[in-house]
Amino acid sequence: MDTAEIRKSIFRLAWPAILEMTLHTLVWTVDTAMVGRLNPASISAVTLGAQMMFITMAVFGSVGIGATAMVARNVGAEDYGRAEKVGGQALGVGMIISTLLALTGMIFAKEIFQCVVDDPELIVLGSTYLRYVLIGGFVLIPLGVSNGILRGAGNTVVPLKAAFFANGLNIIGDYVLIFGKWGFPQLGVKGAAIATGLAQVLGAVISLYYLFSGKGGIKVHLKDLFRIDREILSKLFRLSLPAAFEMAMNDGSRLLSSFWIAQLGKVSFAANAVAIAAESVSFMPGYGFAIAATTLMGQNLGAKNVDVARRSTMKAMNYAMIFMGTVALIFLLIPQHIMALFTTDRETLLLAAQCIRIGALEQIPIAIAMVISGALKGAGDTKGPFHISLATNLGVRLPLIFLIVFVWKLNVVYIWIATALQFILEAVLMLLRYRKEKWKTLEIH
Template sequence: METVEVRKDIIKIAWPAILEMTLHTLVWTVDTAMVGRLNPASISAVSLGAQIMFITMMILGAVGVGATALVARNIGAGDCRRAGKIGAQALSIGIFISVGVTIVGMIFAEDIFRLAVKDVAVVELGETYLRHVLIGGFFLIPFGVSNSILRGAGKTNYTLRAVLLANSFNIIGDYVLIFGKWSFPALGVKGAALATGIAQILGALTSLYYLFSGKSGIEIYFKDLFTIDKDILKKLVNLSIPAAFELTMNDGSRLLTAIWIAQLGTVQFAANSVAVAAESLSFMPGYGFAIAATTLMGQNLGAKNIDRAKESVAQAAKYAVVLMASVAFIFLTVPYFIMSFFTTDADTVALAAKCIRVGALEQVPIAIAMVISGALKGAGDTQGPFKISLATNLGVRLPLIFLIVFVFRLNIVFVWLATALQFMLEAVLMVIRYRREGWRLLELK
């Protein structure tokens, strides 16, 4: 009977998180498609500008990881007031960081793009994009942190609503402001930036409403934002710094890998890009069930129910594996059909299809690694996932890809084999870390 209840809790938390991730992917795709109607310089400027902003905000917003774990632990223990104080401290940190990042971005937008690209047109458009999108940049980290707090309370339905509102506005705003519809001027790149910036403001305000209205079950008050609790701050920082390093390692590794892959030639780089775009859709089940594992691990540990915590992780992993194994089967059987949706170039489709077939080998390991990583973080062990990410990126992914590209000069399929090996090792190391059960000794309250 308890297993049935655990499964209900998992589905209740996971499915809104999966839809939320789907919406993020959808808005990115639509945004790119609309800007793609302009010119190559605009595409490059918006793509690079969005990556710079979102990667920076994600890394600096890693305080949300610590907030999820601490809020979940206290919700499980029935201490909604302390959960509220933790949420307020996390929001205060997020607001402080956002102010700094926004100011720096506004002042140094041109310099940032000059470091990244040499094309004068891209630099000019990129500067315009970054300065206008940062109108909403102040709200981006608070938006992410408030959603993390809501996830800790198990309210992923509220984060879904906030993201749905923000992304719906983003898509409509893109159409109206980029092309000049409904009597609005055609603003091009500037319009794309304004649509994204305003969407972030709307999303953040919606999430904050759910937090401060009491609908989330967390007792958080506006005055808490201005009250410093050194004990809570210390715990948030200790949990969040390893998470920030993990994000930096993973995003940095992907960026460096993309730069190296570009050396293989246009067709191979294009094949890798479309294969990555297709595979990114497969991560959504893992993402959703990882959030469920994080939340339920924290809440059950707070309630001193170790058995239910472990059962939650086991069931979340099972769901993720089944769904992502199904995706692996599709990748193996109809890769050409899938790739034909992303490009019409025959050479690119053929090569990308081979990549995505190799990507099928990654699906189950990624499912396991994501859920176990989420469980460890929910228990307060953010150092474990960081150390494992550090080891697999520096010990496997980067050295192998460097050898493949620069020494043996093999094609892109071998790069995918290297990343598959990385994910397999990562899954094994995550399971080993989890089964040692050092997380049982962590006291977060």
Template structure:
């Protein structure tokens, strides 16, 4: 009876943290899909394909920046969770200040320099053709400017999730995303007397929604009653132990994210060589795939928080039990999503565009995406648990092996050598995800992650 109750308690704790994250990510992804659908119906076929491609190119820079922000923030999530488990809440404010300041100095400034000072060069580097440059140049600059607020939001969200508060990020992100969708409709199509701006309107709306989220977050972190807060009257000074923890956890995580973005860049450039229509098809599939990431991400975040807290409490077996339970729940959701993608992929793709060639190509790709689901979800959850323990070296090795080596080799062979087109590229993703899952599962079973310490 005790074990059943323990399992019930574990499940309740997991669902309490994961449910708001899952809702937040699902809503954010669905709103993103609506954005893409709006652009897909904002003009003639050539214009919409170039607009969607412009979003894809811009996302390469934004995702690179956010990947690095997230890698630094993994340290924040881990430390906040550990300090709460160890009853050292007095350390949390310093963590929040460190991660916020370092993010803006080390990561936001370079992204602004690239996005505003090297616009054309950066867009070409990320695979933009001339039609995409003409339509997407201003969009690229506006999104880069909004990164200031987006990075700030990510830093605070990471700290809140480390404390177990996933409801606040959910509420704020839903408000921001709703604002973005309304703003998109108004500025893309020129409603209520506003100019019809197309993809530029989408960029302006997206950046403004990040500003709204930042304002709402400031109200939260300036409230001294919250565990995660900032007191501006208290003088900031660098703490060598917190910096050490951020380097110890964040440096391998940064390497992982750089490897991920480098691998994605190489992968995307291979796909971009197929032309604008296949690239636009790929972007639609990526948008749909992002929906399937949400269960793994949500339960991975839950695993990170609960593993960090359990290790802070010096209960490593409970940490292991949390990860295993997260995996079971995630597997059920991933299976359901796989079935939907396999049988209804073309219908989902048709929501984005009327282009028959794009719909047909996306339908074929989504059948492969269906088989990716169980490997992807399990790998994300176990990796989340390892990161919560501060074990970011092995997630780095897994990513280097999978996306930077296996995926690149397979994509090159399937797309360039064998001429399998977009389906060949996504077959490479399936192979990459399955190998990463095997590697990360082996690491988890060694139990070495249970004994990583922080200062």
């Protein structure tokens, strides 16, 4: 495969993934804006409820990461029968986990919120939101696993289609159910939950249709969903558990950090929040090229094309660095103009602008870390990214943020310096792990 073919393969996989992530970010922004027209308790209830559901489902849904790696390896080896069987086993596991989590959340929604907050109104609204949004919880992990299987087979367009229609339904559903439009009742928080839940169901139906029909490039058979294959399941869990721990570590670290940052005061907390919202847009190219690196690494190792696997990873990393490096320049040159899109409060704007300027230093390291992590996972090395995440969070991020907030009592800009150091170290460690080239000899299919 020459350079032009590698570039074509990378962009064919990356651009739908980038657009998919853009859609998810857009719907979250619109959802927040609509709920924001209610009252503070409603905003908090929806934010907390959504975070609980999506973080929990994402951690337990990491079986999709293992499925992507195994499917890609078998597709590359042209063993489509085994790839389909892996997909069926992963999807069956995802359905069981998702059902158990959704039922638990629905039954114990009130008790869950009572453990997190002590405001009676927030407990009522939050538990109501959680019960109704978990309509989609039953299919949220199967949706993620389905998309992982499709990506492993080299199809990133179907997940984009599913996201397009699901997020469209979510936005329309929010409008008519939150505010009571077009003859529908005004349901407020409950309406937001129902709209999100139904959107997840629609997304799952679309992805599953392509999987079971074989129109997505790989066909999953019903008989493989619950017919246990211990060998496949053993490899699937061996790959997926480190990815789950990594996600739990990263999400837990961010959540704990936000609790600590809240101690710096409302302005600092708000500045950090809007700066993060602005920076999240920059991650989309990294996400897309990481998906491409994962798929191409797995498929080329399956086809015994180690050199193409290596070159694809390096090309994907370079493209991610170019795109995110461009964003870094924008963050450096016009940070106040960017933050003016997110807040009108002068004090918050100026502080957030300082944060996002520091965030420019993170962009290229994040691009490197995301793509190399994706490539390692595509090769079956999920332990490496987890160990690196563990080291950088526990060794750099959390200790430094604790010192900045509680010991040195510095402002939130120093928090961003600490996270920049974390991402720089993470990028270095990812590259060192990758260059050892142990990924070349991993057998996972």
